[in-house]
Amino acid sequence: MITYAKFGMKAFTNQLSYRAEVWLRLLGNLIAILIQTEIWRAVLGSGRMDGISLEQMITYSILNTLLLTLLLHHISGQVDASLKSGSIAGELIRPLSYPLYLLSNGLGQAAYQLVFTVVPSLLIAVLWFGFLPPASGLHLLVFLFCLLLAVLLSFMLGYLVSLLAFWLMNHFSLSWIMSGLRLVFAGSFIPLWFFPDGWRTLAEWLPFQYLGFIPAAVYLGEITPAQMPGMLGIGLGWAVALIVLTSWLWHRAIRRLVVQGG
Amino acid sequence: MAIIEVDGITKIYRQYKRFPGLAGAVRSLFTRQYTEETAVHNIRFSIEEGEAVGYLGPNGAGKSTMIKMMTGILVPTEGALRVMGNVPHLSRKTNARQLGVVFGQRSQLWWDLPVLDSFDLHRSIYKLGERQYRDNVELCTELLGLADFLDKPVRQLSLGQRMRVEIAMSLLHEPRVLFLDEPTIGLDIVAKDHIREFLRTVNREKKVTIILTTHDMKDIEAICPRILVVNKGNLVYDGTVASLRQTLGNEQQVTIDFRHDPGEVDVEGLTLIEDEGVRKTFLTSRGGTAVFELISRMAQRYPVEDVSLEGADIDSVIRRLYQQLAEEDKRKTQIS
Amino acid sequence: MSIQLIGTLLRLLVKERLIYRGDFLLGIIAQLISYAGEYVVLWIFISKFQALAGWTWPEIALLYSFGLFTYALGASVSFVQMQSLEGQVQAGTVDALLVKPLNPYLYHISRGFNLAYIAHLLISGSVLVWALSVLEVSWSWWSVLYVALAVIGGALVQAGLMSAIGASAFVWVRTGFLFALFFRLKEFISYPLPIFGSFIQILLTFVVPFAFVNYYPAAYLLGKDSLLLPAWGMWLVPAVGPLVYWLGYAVWMRGVNKYQGAGG
Numbered sequence: 001m002i003t004y005a006k007f008g009m010k011a012f013t014n015q016l017s018y019r020a021e022v023w024l025r026l027l028g029n030l031i032a033i034l035i036q037t038e039i040w041r042a043v044l045g046s047g048r049m050d051g052i053s054l055e056q057m058i059t060y061s062i063l064n065t066l067l068l069t070l071l072l073h074h075i076s077g078q079v080d081a082s083l084k085s086g087s088i089a090g091e092l093i094r095p096l097s098y099p100l101y102l103l104s105n106g107l108g109q110a111a112y113q114l115v116f117t118v119v120p121s122l123l124i125a126v127l128w129f130g131f132l133p134p135a136s137g138l139h140l141l142v143f144l145f146c147l148l149l150a151v152l153l154s155f156m157l158g159y160l161v162s163l164l165a166f167w168l169m170n171h172f173s174l175s176w177i178m179s180g181l182r183l184v185f186a187g188s189f190i191p192l193w194f195f196p197d198g199w200r201t202l203a204e205w206l207p208f209q210y211l212g213f214i215p216a217a218v219y220l221g222e223i224t225p226a227q228m229p230g231m232l233g234i235g236l237g238w239a240v241a242l243i244v245l246t247s248w249l250w251h252r253a254i255r256r257l258v259v260q261g262g
Numbered sequence: 263m264a265i266i267e268v269d270g271i272t273k274i275y276r277q278y279k280r281f282p283g284l285a286g287a288v289r290s291l292f293t294r295q296y297t298e299e300t301a302v303h304n305i306r307f308s309i310e311e312g313e314a315v316g317y318l319g320p321n322g323a324g325k326s327t328m329i330k331m332m333t334g335i336l337v338p339t340e341g342a343l344r345v346m347g348n349v350p351h352l353s354r355k356t357n358a359r360q361l362g363v364v365f366g367q368r369s370q371l372w373w374d375l376p377v378l379d380s381f382d383l384h385r386s387i388y389k390l391g392e393r394q395y396r397d398n399v400e401l402c403t404e405l406l407g408l409a410d411f412l413d414k415p416v417r418q419l420s421l422g423q424r425m426r427v428e429i430a431m432s433l434l435h436e437p438r439v440l441f442l443d444e445p446t447i448g449l450d451i452v453a454k455d456h457i458r459e460f461l462r463t464v465n466r467e468k469k470v471t472i473i474l475t476t477h478d479m480k481d482i483e484a485i486c487p488r489i490l491v492v493n494k495g496n497l498v499y500d501g502t503v504a505s506l507r508q509t510l511g512n513e514q515q516v517t518i519d520f521r522h523d524p525g526e527v528d529v530e531g532l533t534l535i536e537d538e539g540v541r542k543t544f545l546t547s548r549g550g551t552a553v554f555e556l557i558s559r560m561a562q563r564y565p566v567e568d569v570s571l572e573g574a575d576i577d578s579v580i581r582r583l584y585q586q587l588a589e590e591d592k593r594k595t596q597i598s
Numbered sequence: 599m600s601i602q603l604i605g606t607l608l609r610l611l612v613k614e615r616l617i618y619r620g621d622f623l624l625g626i627i628a629q630l631i632s633y634a635g636e637y638v639v640l641w642i643f644i645s646k647f648q649a650l651a652g653w654t655w656p657e658i659a660l661l662y663s664f665g666l667f668t669y670a671l672g673a674s675v676s677f678v679q680m681q682s683l684e685g686q687v688q689a690g691t692v693d694a695l696l697v698k699p700l701n702p703y704l705y706h707i708s709r710g711f712n713l714a715y716i717a718h719l720l721i722s723g724s725v726l727v728w729a730l731s732v733l734e735v736s737w738s739w740w741s742v743l744y745v746a747l748a749v750i751g752g753a754l755v756q757a758g759l760m761s762a763i764g765a766s767a768f769v770w771v772r773t774g775f776l777f778a779l780f781f782r783l784k785e786f787i788s789y790p791l792p793i794f795g796s797f798i799q800i801l802l803t804f805v806v807p808f809a810f811v812n813y814y815p816a817a818y819l820l821g822k823d824s825l826l827l828p829a830w831g832m833w834l835v836p837a838v839g840p841l842v843y844w845l846g847y848a849v850w851m852r853g854v855n856k857y858q859g860a861g862g
Binding site for chain 2 (some may be wrong): 602
Binding site (some may be wrong): 024173177180195 | 620621624625627628629631632633634635636638639642643645646647650651775778779782783785786789793794795
């Protein structure tokens with residue numbers, strides 16, 4: 001357990017050396033929030049759509065933009081790079097669970113982003129764009145839980161891409177497909193409430209909504225306490241399903257590696 | 263007029279100081295603080311057409327900088343440089359037509375495609391006529407033994423095969439001057455021999471001027487009668503290997519493995535430089551047969567298991583030269 | 599750089615792609631899905647709100663497609679080529695460009711010509727054609743010419759900007775930061791610029807001329823108010839592209855000069 005924590009710390013301190021990247025992410029976040037804010041302002045103005053106000057949409061945009069920096073789907077790129085450079089051999093040989101190693105590494109990176117990108121971005125966003133407080137204490141708590149769930153699910157999905165890429169021998173295209181699905185169904189830009197019916201139903205059957213829409217909707221109070229258990233249950237169900245799927249693929253992959261002589 | 267004329271060439275690299283952090287990055291946009299490093303200092307030599315010259319020196323001596331200036335990649339800071347009558351960086355394209363360059367570790371071949379495709383591209387780049395192209399490909403194929411893998415993708419070739427292909431390609435457009443930067447590095451003996459033989463033929467029969475940098479002195483032995491040696495940016499020797507040997511003195515290293523440690527050994531003409539008990543290394547300035555006399559005298563007194571002589575071959579000559587240069591440098595830094 | 603050389607390069611590039619046929623196809627599918635996603639998001643938005651700043655669905659689709667199409671064209675002759683310069687400078691493989699009897703810029707971008715953008719062109723091209731047909735833009739010889747020139751111009755703006763960024767590889771070696779900035783700013787032009795206020799419009803017109811890529815051409819074609827530029831400004835559109843590209847090329851060549859250590 002301590003070992004994994006150490007990896008997390010190492011990932012955290014590694015990132016510290018990339019200062020320019022921090023400024024860039026900050027700028028990137030602010031630009032993204034600006035774009036979304038102005039778009040919502042253009043269509044909502046001082047009015048509402050389906051009961052949703054501009055202020056709520058601004059908060060929604062800020063939450064989603066910042067959440068994106070914490071998500072871990074990019075680990076598939078790191079695994080791919082490690083595969084191509086050969087350093088993966090060294091990582092696999094260690095007497096550690098590779099997925100857990102990846103996860104703790106990812107959490108370290110997320111922690112870094114949280115402190116150095118999310119917090120400053122949030123501060124600036126609050127001052128510049130305005131930010132609503134959470135709907136209630138309960139909502140805030142569940143929101144935080146949903147955040148963790150989102151990070152975990154994004155990790156699982158990234159890991160899934162890595163595994164599929166191992167079989168298909170092509171990472172770039174798979175990760176692009178995954179990000180295309182995420183773009184539409186995570187609801188990062190457009191909340192699921194604004195989806196046409198058919199699309200909304202489809203989105204609700206997929207795990208991507210937990211990567212953006214659900215946490216933000218909880219925060220804003222658009223998910224009632226009555227709906228929470230069901231929503232959480234399904235979310236956890238997705239996590240379990242993905243863990244099972246990736247474990248199975250992982251074991252098949254290891255066997256294939258061994259068979260092919262590494 | 264010599265095909266390459268180098269007169270008082272100096273190359274100074276300016277390294278702009280980089281400051282750490284973001285504040286530093288902004289600061290470095292405004293300051294012009296820099297450190298200067300002299301890679302090549304006031305070098306002067308000339309090479310006639312048809313010569314084969316080795317350009318040697320310890321690592322960091324400024325060899326590749328000089329080659330880059332001659333090929334037009336870098337611009338000298340001072341001095342006059344003419345290759346085929348032109349200033350290389352000003353007549354880059356014109357000279358490029360008649361230059362061939364082989365970078366030892368940086369391939370110019372198309373990785374996934376057959377060798378012939380890279381050749382074909384080369385033909386289009388240098389605008390070679392059909393007949394000229396075909397004849398040259400045939401000639402190189404024959405002399406370098408490329409026939410077996412002309413249609414194989416480059417990635418499937420061994421290092422030796424790849425290097426042969428690179429060298430062949432560099433000659434397809436019949437350049438007047440061929441620059442080679444460590445062409446035999448990492449190759450097996452057979453490949454090296456093949457390439458050396460080929461380059462010698464190309465130089466002797468086709469009169470292609472060859473400039474070669476290498477750390478393998480056998481390359482020099484096989485191909486280059488003349489060597490230019492640089493150290494820390496300065497030209498320290500220009501001449502043949504034979505006269506270098508004479509200049510350095512006829513000192514030879516004799517390593518003797520005794521049957522038992524003879525303790526202190528005192529034989530006139532032999533100076534002990536390394537004592538490892540049973541194995542002792544001596545220095546002698548006696549040349550030729552006198553050395554063998556010394557050794558047999560030694561063997562009469564103390565039983566000898568094995569003897570090895572080093573000194574006459576080119577590797578030793580150059581090694582001794584580098585050693586001398588390193589000692590000089592050390593002395594200079596101690597004084598300053 | 600002769601026609602024959604370009605022909606040979608093209609042949610070899612296609613041959614190379616066909617060797618990794620599977621990857622190439624998978625890449626095309628990935629791009630189609632990914633950009634279909636972008637269109638779906640825009641469509642979902644407009645379905646709900648009918649219009650954005652007065653731009654209806656076909657108009658938004660036109661705007662976005664113009665951007666994507668010109669990007670694909672411009673990037674095919676600049677993005678990967680410029681992004682790889684950083685690594686090539688570090689590895690010293692840039693030298694190979696300078697020992698050939700060719701213009702290093704032209705050879706570098708031709709050698710790296712990226713066929714993968716074909717999927718971008720397919721999807722954005724089809725939506726572009728669809729949008730134009732639905733919108734009943736008055737078609738005359740000059741409006742067709744205008745569209746063609748605007749497309750080329752838009753591609754040139756982006757290729758020129760990316761070439762300038764690539765040049766920084768010769769001077770500072772790192773290009774990642776500038777590329778990231780490039781893509782961030784480019785996000786603005788997927789939407790009608792007036793909604794972002796004058797500062798952004800000024801930035802994207804006079805500093806980093808992204809607005810000329812798709813906003814101004816679309817605005818003129820659709821008779822939209824473009825605020826900053828007067829009506830005759832539409833004739834600037836086809837001129838900005840070549841200008842920016844020429845500047846990018848000049849900056850790149852200056853970068854090579856710096857690399858060679860010319861001028862001390």
